[in-house]
Amino acid sequence: MIPPTSRTMQVLLMLILALMIMVAVLNIFAGTISFDSKKKRAIERDEIVYFTHVHKSGGTTMCKTAQANGEEVNRDNNCNMKGDGPWTITEKSLSRTCEERYQLAKEEGYSFVAMERFLLEDELDCKDRFVYILMVRDPEQRHNSHVDVHRHGVLQDKHRSFVGRKKKMKTKKRKRSNYNTMATRRILRRRLKKRHVKSELGIALMDNYISGDNYLTRILIGERGFDGTLPIGSITDEHGEEAKKKLEQFDVILRLEKFEEDKVQLLSHLGWTEWIGVANARSKEVWDEESSESDRVNGPTTYELNNSVDLAVYEHARALAERLTARARTKTSSSL
Template identity: 25%
Template sequence: MSLGKAAKRPQAVTHVHALDSLLLAAFKDPAILGPTAARGANSFEALSAIATAAVALAAQKGPEAALLHLAALNKALADVPDCRAWPAVRRVIVAALALRTHRHGPLSPAAESQAAQLLQRLYFAHILSAQRKGVVEFTHVSRSGGTTFCQLAQRNGCSTEDFRHKENCLIEAFDDAPRYVDLAVHNALRPPGVATRCDDMAKGVAPRAQEVSCGERRSALRRAGHSVYSNEYTAVGGAEHPAHAHHCGNMLTVLQVRHPHARVVSHIKHMWHAYSKRCKGDRDVYFEGGRDAETWGRLLPAAMNNYLIRSMLGEAAFRLPVGAITREHLELARVFLAQQMNVILVLEEARLSFHSLRYGLGWWDFLEHANSAPADTAEGVPASLELLWERNALDVELYDFAAVMAAGDAVVYDVAAAMAARAGVAPQDAPAWLVQQAVVAARAEKGGEAAHTGGEVAHTGGDELSEDDYDYGEDEKPGGDVA
């Protein structure tokens, strides 16, 4: 593997601002590299050492300095438990390598060899963690390809409560169904005294009736024999404040993003059709005043205003008024994305997403497209969308950041692909081979017996984990059964 080539695959990985901002955030607060770092002094010291060495590697020009900092990264990484493949650790190290290559050219052969070993170690840690967790949590940002992801999960041998398009891998007891419509605005659009077929509109914005914790979620999924589920609302834990929101690190977390402009248009088309289907001939009652950007913005406040950020930061942020999402929310969402999402998919980057599905999830079947828009939906789109573009400017920045993180992840996946190629393993067999090698290597390092394992990453049953094995969000603990 050539890091020089890998660092340019795709070009977004050399997006200097995004990579520098991640390194700076980690250097200022190494705790962001691991959500549970504060529970162990040794882990925190290791994360501090990783952040320091990564920043130094990105800045240093000489080959001897690069070797020194790579050795420091390898040493610090050895102190991070194998079962905790903290995504931000992987991304900070790749960011440092990409920036070093971007600024100072290729590494020396000796340094590149060390870097390749480091990236192999990061990939093995990802596989081990995924195998132990055994369940996928998919953050389904509506109109961003989530229906296709759910169908792919079924085709790749996963199980869930319901794979039908209307259910989209949701678990009814978790209350994660999508919320789009401001029902007060919906009702106000209907003239007084006028009854319609859709007086009671679906997908209204409302809080969860009862929040189900990450521990309770995984326990319920394991009991039911499910290996994947989707959350199409927002993160748990953030009902009071966005800083307390978290995605479930006791599962393999997956996020798919779509460019906010395309998603906004798709959302409008979807709801225009939904009003037609639910209201029948009464749809025009709600749009007598027109269907301009302002109307859609009032009717679908979250969906039309930085919906990706709102989906990342929990209920308090999700329900903020239009225009209330700030740059501080964006920065927090960036940290959560880098820190808490194991696998990131970008809808517009098909080849990159295939790579992530193959080596991040261990899936072998990923050619699917579901949920095409009906033919009559375009007429609901306003002639001018500039207002909505302004209201989604922060989401565009988060999308760009996510694309850079996904491209960085692909550098690690390239190492996995190269290992498989050198071993003469067919692409469809690679993850099983890599999982086996990861377990063998990890146990050999600890002096234990090498044991064989098979199967793929995403639909394995998962081991029974102790509380200390979980990567929890803030203050998250394993819970009991879901009522």
């Protein structure tokens, strides 16, 4: 066999390189076509995706996943419509009917909208206009995350000071319970006001004490869960039953801890096929470094005693999610 000359080797290498470039270009082109087709499908769909974003329960994950699947969203506010997040909540927004919300979303060109607040009385009544989605998270884990993010962001100003300039602070390692006192609650409220939170309702949505008192139930039963009508310790089983009825109105219920299983609902209802990891997930090492299990706010036993209503509502949501996931799995399997 005649050994190849250096010239022949150069030609072969150039051909291989050209082939690799061609394959890469074709993959990019195919990906662009695929994404464009997803965007076209989302825009042409009559129903708008309406996501109830419970604070610290996978809202950023859903927003990013929506964008990955070609949905048009409000990129300036974590997919929340203006006036529907805790920082921007306004009476004008709360007074809109679901039909007015649909028309506003259409005018803005959105195919996916989120609201990070409590439900309004008739908000889930436009079934022909919206696909209603909720993601839930283990209540205690959600509460710990809520306190954790606010002690690092709002309470300590670790990432950005309230006059707009970056600021780093050295803080002592403290128990989480130290961040749930009335003193720190007053600090939180004062600093939230400095950040121009537009209403007391917005402040209440981020309040550490309310966060630890049947928060999911409060979200589902509406404004009175945050306007002072139901103070700490006043949530009853009756409120829990009301919240469970609200859960029955959602088209899609996802469990953050079981998102890999439940995402088939999004495939079934919306045709979504692109998935990302859980956003803003903190590593176990960071969690262990900052506090031990015994340092958690209120402690597991006290939390469970104070949040029996929420735990029952969450279990009902989990059961519904399992049922909806099984139904979606059957539907998608039969369509193949």
